[in-house]
Amino acid sequence: xxxxxxxxxxxxxxxxxxxxxxxxxxxxxxxxxxxxxxxxxxxxxxxxxxxxxxxxxxxxxxxxxxxxxxxxxxxxxxxxxxxxxxxxxxxxxxxxxxxxxxxxxxxxxxxxxxxxxxxxxxxxxxxxxxxxxxxxxxxxxxxxxxxxxxxx
Numbered sequence: 001x002x003x004x005x006x007x008x009x010x011x012x013x014x015x016x017x018x019x020x021x022x023x024x025x026x027x028x029x030x031x032x033x034x035x036x037x038x039x040x041x042x043x044x045x046x047x048x049x050x051x052x053x054x055x056x057x058x059x060x061x062x063x064x065x066x067x068x069x070x071x072x073x074x075x076x077x078x079x080x081x082x083x084x085x086x087x088x089x090x091x092x093x094x095x096x097x098x099x100x101x102x103x104x105x106x107x108x109x110x111x112x113x114x115x116x117x118x119x120x121x122x123x124x125x126x127x128x129x130x131x132x133x134x135x136x137x138x139x140x141x142x143x144x145x146x147x148x149x150x151x152x
Contacts, residue, residue: 004148005041010038012037020061028105035106037144039118043061047060058122068080074095096113
């Protein structure tokens with residue numbers, strides 16, 4: 001079942017690319033929703049030959065982010081972990097996404113949030129992060145069910 005995350009993620013990104021040529025009233029919502037489904041399914045798609053901690057693209061990005069941020073904080077003698085930095089960035093990106101979607105045309109901030117939110121949620125801890133992580137995982141794992149429903 002885990003391999004279908006790769007197929008469904010690619011399916012939604014290809015479908016988004018095809019529908020980008022069409023223009024109708026609420027096309028921006030559909031384009032953005034397909035981007036979210038595609039990217040978040042790929043973020044949780046397991047890579048079979050890697051270890052448990054580096055199993056998915058989202059976990060790889062989260063581990064690299066955590067290593068770099070902890071290294072930079074350590075250079076300045078700080079003790080705060082990468083989770084605080086990731087939480088602040090995540091909140092700022094979510095606020096920026098709401099502001100960016102206000103004009104009904106997702107631009108750079110909204111699209112960047114789609115790409116980096118899974119990794120930032122994996123780095124952060126606490127109740128908010130676990131709730132957001134469950135929501136992202138739910139959307140990512142719902143993608144194969146949507147594909148199977150559409151193709152049956």
